[in-house]
Amino acid sequence: MKRQWGLYLHIPFCRQKCFYCDFPSFAGRERYEADYTDALCRELLEQGVLYREKWGRPATIYMGGGTPSILPVALMEHLLQTVCRVFALTGDEDSSELEFTVECNPGTVDAEKLTLLRSYGVNRLSFGVQTFDDGLLRAIGRIHTGQQAKEAMQLAREAGFRNVSMDLMYGLPHESLAVLRHDLETMIALKPEHISIYGLQLEEGTAFYRMKELGRLALPDEETVEQMYDLMTSFLPAHGYARYEISNFARPGYESRHNLSYWQDVPYLGVGAAAHSYLEGRRYANGVDIPAYIRAMQAGGSVREEEEPADRAIAMEEFAFLALRTSQGLSREAFFKRFAVSLERIYSKTIHEMKQKGLLEEQDGCLRLTPLGMKYGNLVFEAFLLT
Template sequence: MRKQQWGLYIHIPFCRQKCFYCDFPSFAGRERYEADYTDALCRELLDQGVLYREKWGRPATIYMGGGTPSVLPVKLMERLLQMLCRIFALTENEDSPELEFTVECNPGTVDAEKLALLHTYGVNRLSFGVQTFDDGLLQAIGRIHTGRQAAETMQLARKAGFQNVSMDLMYGLPQETLAMLQHDLEAMVALKPEHISIYGLQLEAGTAFAKMQELGKLMLPDEETVEQMYDLMTSFLPAHGYARYEISNFAQPGYESRHNLSYWQDVPYLGVGAAAHSYLAGRRYANGTDIPSYIEAMRAGKSVRVEEEPADRAIAMEEFAFLALRTVRGLSREAFSKRFGVSLESVYSKTIEKMKQQDLLEEQDGFLRLTSLGMKYGNVVFEAFLLT
């Protein structure tokens, strides 16, 4: 019987091409490391995975992200999946809820053989990085696939037996219009994914787009158009059967991402791989990002995990509030009190009252949550919840 609900994250840092907006720890042109990296992952899984299975039982969720996990060659992917099956008995029934096992894939990096392999080894959820169906926009943001390939990849996934598929969409892209987003939304719901994640473009330091912006070479939609895009997607998706359950996530009933929800609900998770993060027993850890160093450390039986500076009480409260408020359900007064030994009101009474007066927060059944307006201006609320 599981002693503690927990999640497992596996980081695959390889990409065919680095997207122009991406600041994740992922790298193109590192194919020479793929085999050794897979070996290193298996070593870390044997070490840490077995440890936490013995402590807490099988994880409730597994998420393989990146990077682009689907760029791994079939033989390496199979080796990794075999190791996961060996440690966690993925394809065996246990006295526990069904495991949610997600693998991120990009159109153009999967085929029928690879999808069949994933399905055989217990993967039951796919997350496709589509971003847009417009070929011009795809090229402008550094994606390697076409809109047609995205649709074809969904067809392949269905034929392989996948009944839980998520797709990512972005808006506010260079020279994107409201009509282009309308087309993307229509094209996506026509494919009937069970889950849709949709993100506004953010310019992150160190990315190709950030450098282009500095040089005045990035033509982005104006603020009014981006706001119209937000309004469009938040009305369009619910009207087509996708309920919003988190600021950036929509799902058909019963298909919310359990792994992502665990991040927002203070559930511990183990991260393996270069640059992976862990949250265990209330402490946060990070693995080093350098791929060769990670490989060598695993060969030598050394840990690459470094504990991040423990958050003080105020920061821990802020983070607990931020994460919970991202969800439609919101922040539980009872959970806050249980976690910190004080009432939510004793810490945030003035903030809560101010945000209510601005129609950004509301109460329901012991939960404090963002209103529709609050979802739109979430950063304003999160900033108000800062204690330091």
């Protein structure tokens, strides 16, 4: 039976660990790159073929990390050849048939790599830019400069990419509103089709978290961060980027289909160390350890483990949060289809309260965050907790 699904490939290598990052990515593990790529191809051959036979070709492929663009050309080509082989791709697929994204760090791309990606049918790039300010880039542990980010965009266009996303961060140490304004202006002058914006979060285990504990991290105050939020949420729509999810803005028709599918309860297969999968209503996670992953694949085994099945209440909460993040919102019909109980029966009091506070609105059977609700999303999500 053909059905919509997505494929995620995880590349866990980075040249240096950014100070804010708590993703499953590691610096100084270059020695594993070749064996890891082989292992990834094995998992892909096994699992990818299984799901292709079940559901047909995935609608979206996303190579993330880590830093996929860190892979040397020969390894990247090996991996892309395997992807094409498993899914019988020619590299000429129309982007409406297949959205194929690769995350890139502006410090690890060149014309040769980008041309290679394009020649194997990659049709969307996502650059981690974060800021164009070199002082700030150093302060957050990025390996590239603002100029390299601009050059990366030019190289991408020259290689034929017509769908490019850029990530921007705000609320960074010592960052001012003027710096963010300059970043936004610089970014839109580069004309990416998609922009993701993230406020700095201090996650446990990161260098920034430790610095904060030691009192050595000077962050903008709350009022400034709020002004930054207001600036970006007004600036981007005014320049043609519609907000279709809490952190994501796109020109019409360039919303990330892969990310939307995560928020819309579409199944996905994740391959690679630390990759997550959501298949036939169950969630799985691959182990994070790179050598263990390689050994398991070489031995013909697996590192995929089923996560504790979420109880029904948690599954409902998750379903609500993920849908509410998007501009499409939470559909009453979709909720009923998934849980065989009406949204009203579970959440009538919450919905009423959130509407009263101006945080939630409803149209055509879909509940959506208002602009105020987007700003204070955490309040809404908290109210939707059942456990």
